[in-house]
């Protein structure tokens with residue numbers, strides 16, 4: 001698993017940032033560093049503060065306290081125009097009465113570029129975003145995906161040091177979203193522009209980001225590479241928000257054993273809680289094993305295959321271990337496994353939960 005490296009010279013550094021709207025504390029003491037050329041996603045549920053943080057970095061909604069450095073410069077009090085960023089919003093925000101070329105070149109006119117230079121730069125940018133022939137059209141004559149490409153070209157026009165993306169794909173339909181997501185990521189890598197994107201879509205964040213910042217209630221829960229966030233969530237919130245997870249109420253029975261639903265589980269890491277402590281045992285559905293399980297495999301149980309849902313490339317089953325006192329565990333079986341093993345609803349078969357795939361979290365305070 002590639003681990004996040006410490007950042008030697010952060011391009012963006014946010015320290016002790018706080019922001020309130022009236023009595024509501026939207027950001028609490030945020031510390032964050034983004035490396036030069038990195039693609040970082042702010043991910044979290046609606047209202048967690050990700051847009052507020054992005055807008056504070058842009059200077060559009062200044063923070064109440066704390067500092068922001070961009071490219072080594074303290075911009076905490078600088079107006080947006082002095083922060084050297086390009087921004088793309090969810091709603092495209094193009095000028096409807098200007099042609100595509102004029103939209104893209106807008107910032108260059110303000111900077112006093114000559115007409116010839118603007119035309120050349122606009123042509124270059126439109127080619128970059130795959131719209132070489134569309135300069136004379138108006139935004140209303142383009143599809144949503146095309147309009148967002150124009151917005152991206154406009155944001156990149158002045159070659160900013162920082163690209164800020166506020167849910168840029170969420171207004172698009174699913175197919176266009178995935179295509180544009182891949183294109184934007186490739187473009188970002190080619191240009192090497194430091195990028196921060198706000199999204200509530202975990203798949204988007206996992207696919208695009210070098211590192212993901214998971215936020216909840218105005219605080220950062222975890223910062224890590226997509227693999228770290230997915231495989232080693234540090235809190236139950238992250239585990240639950242990113243990917244699917246079954247949680248079972250459990251009790252610690254030893255250094256590396258817990259009991260849940262009347263079943264004894266071996267875990268690979270110390271529970272970090274005393275024997276008798278109430279914890280939550282968590283397991284991803286795709287980690288459940290069903291193929292050729294040795295009789296002495298750890299966490300091997302006979303389980304009834306409860307509801308089976310067909311989800312395209314895999315099936316999700318509700319497993320009901322036969323010795324359990326209740327509850328079920330979600331398990332995903334690939335189409336291949338379904339066919340090879342002939343898994344059917346209602347049968348009883350051995351399954352195993354690999355110890356290294358089980359995670360233990362503190363119980364939520366009651």
Ligand code: ATP
Nearest residue numbers: 021024026044045046047048049050051052053200
């Ligand atoms: P979403 O995905 O829904 O946009 P978000 O994580 O980006 O969510 P923010 O827009 O950052 O959330 O908002 C964080 C919290 O601050 C929300 O509870 C929101 O209602 C509140 N908030 C944001 N802007 C303002 C404002 N101008 N006035 C009052 N409250 C605000």
